[in-house]
Amino acid sequence: MATTALEVASAVRAGERSARAVVEEHLAVIGEREAEVHAFNLVMADEARERADAVDAAVAAGSDPGPLAGVPVALKDNMCTRGVPTTCSSRILAQWRPPYDATTVERLTAAGAVIIGKTNLDEFAMGSSTENSAFGPTKNPHDTSRVPGGSSGGSAAAVAAGFAPLALGSDTGGSVRQPAALCGVVGVKPTYGAVSRYGLLAFASSLDQIGPFAHTVADAATLYEAIAGHDPRDSTSIPEPAAPVSSWLDDGVDGMRVGVISELSGGGIEGIASDVQARVRVAADALAAAGATVEETSVPSVIYGLTAYYLIAPAEASSNLARYDGVRYGLRVDGPNTEAMNVATRTAGFGDEVKRRIMLGTYALSAGYYDAYYGKAQRVRTLIIDDFAAAYEKYDVLLSPTSPTTAFELGAKVADPMTMYVNDVCTIPSNLAGHPAISVPYGVGDDGLPVGVQVLAPLMGDVTMFRVAAALERSLP
Numbered sequence: 001m002a003t004t005a006l007e008v009a010s011a012v013r014a015g016e017r018s019a020r021a022v023v024e025e026h027l028a029v030i031g032e033r034e035a036e037v038h039a040f041n042l043v044m045a046d047e048a049r050e051r052a053d054a055v056d057a058a059v060a061a062g063s064d065p066g067p068l069a070g071v072p073v074a075l076k077d078n079m080c081t082r083g084v085p086t087t088c089s090s091r092i093l094a095q096w097r098p099p100y101d102a103t104t105v106e107r108l109t110a111a112g113a114v115i116i117g118k119t120n121l122d123e124f125a126m127g128s129s130t131e132n133s134a135f136g137p138t139k140n141p142h143d144t145s146r147v148p149g150g151s152s153g154g155s156a157a158a159v160a161a162g163f164a165p166l167a168l169g170s171d172t173g174g175s176v177r178q179p180a181a182l183c184g185v186v187g188v189k190p191t192y193g194a195v196s197r198y199g200l201l202a203f204a205s206s207l208d209q210i211g212p213f214a215h216t217v218a219d220a221a222t223l224y225e226a227i228a229g230h231d232p233r234d235s236t237s238i239p240e241p242a243a244p245v246s247s248w249l250d251d252g253v254d255g256m257r258v259g260v261i262s263e264l265s266g267g268g269i270e271g272i273a274s275d276v277q278a279r280v281r282v283a284a285d286a287l288a289a290a291g292a293t294v295e296e297t298s299v300p301s302v303i304y305g306l307t308a309y310y311l312i313a314p315a316e317a318s319s320n321l322a323r324y325d326g327v328r329y330g331l332r333v334d335g336p337n338t339e340a341m342n343v344a345t346r347t348a349g350f351g352d353e354v355k356r357r358i359m360l361g362t363y364a365l366s367a368g369y370y371d372a373y374y375g376k377a378q379r380v381r382t383l384i385i386d387d388f389a390a391a392y393e394k395y396d397v398l399l400s401p402t403s404p405t406t407a408f409e410l411g412a413k414v415a416d417p418m419t420m421y422v423n424d425v426c427t428i429p430s431n432l433a434g435h436p437a438i439s440v441p442y443g444v445g446d447d448g449l450p451v452g453v454q455v456l457a458p459l460m461g462d463v464t465m466f467r468v469a470a471a472l473e474r475s476l477p
């Protein structure tokens, strides 16, 4: 679909286009390509039509349905939708229908958006390719022999395929930005606490953050403004209204200071493909041409981010996933006593990667190893925060690749978890620090597939991040 979310919303608000027609157009595109792409766990066709009719009725009655009036939004299937299955792409939740809506869902509705379906993900958001879904992988719409990235691969693919102009994902270690890069769309991880996590099924609570996918930076900014802002139901929610990120998009980068992280751009971490590095250099030159001061800079501890993350995130996951015990939610496999029932339920309900994370996390937290693993990882986290703080004394934003490579072949990395984990090397540091970061599509690699450039900003620097991203977008032919 060629139109942006902003164009759809303005046409619907003006009564020039009906929300119902917009939904039908997108359902038609889904009908054409969904069998091949598998972006969705559930297409909510009836609910979407009903919702669109309500939006049209509001417009007809002279009221304004909001900034996202009639815009279809694809929702990652780890956000609660009242009465509608919310599976986390796991067998353990396959039949579960939440009794409440996530805050993001409430806010989307309040902004006039139309939720069009629940998208596929790596089970419990653990993965980088969407191949860990219990319901089969999502394919990259640019080349269906390739992965869309993950874990929000369904949301990224839905936007890239034109199934919806907007989508939401969650980003714990890169799960919005990396699939955005691989699918050639914009993906945002806001400052931790900017968007409520109420109703997001928890993976690693100190890292999880919900963020937008869109075709343009302006669309992503509008979606951000609709979902961000304080929510008393999330104790880590920042007690401030949403940052007005849209207001600054046209202000450019003249006089800004930009640092290209050397460790992630060829000098430090191995495995960053040269065609990806080349696109980051083109982006850096474009910002310099637009008036920014651009230099290479070192953020030494980012190279330890991956290791720290793969202790901290599994540790938190092992605790968060203890609630799936066959009693409170979803699947139950009976046994002769409670313990046997718990074991049988979890054995049948969780996939291999989820079990691997629970074991890694339980081990990292165990009495004898807590200090050596979890404790040390937390100290590395502090080091990363300190190194970023030093860098942001000199620079307004930092630049790096989003993902080390373009989209890889389906099946290429499933056998070796370590090579899969390396996908997150550029995105994880921002999660550990709680900082915002955005992936902007910036041309293609040697294989003709999309490359994303990442703009990183300091805590609460979402406005600056969006502003630089918009400048980067404008610099493309």
Ligand code: GLN
Binding pocket: 125, 126, 127, 128, 150, 151, 170, 171, 172, 173, 174, 175, 176, 203, 313, 424
């Ligand atoms: N790929 C990373 C992981 O597997 C990040 C996942 C995420 O951000 N949800 O943990």
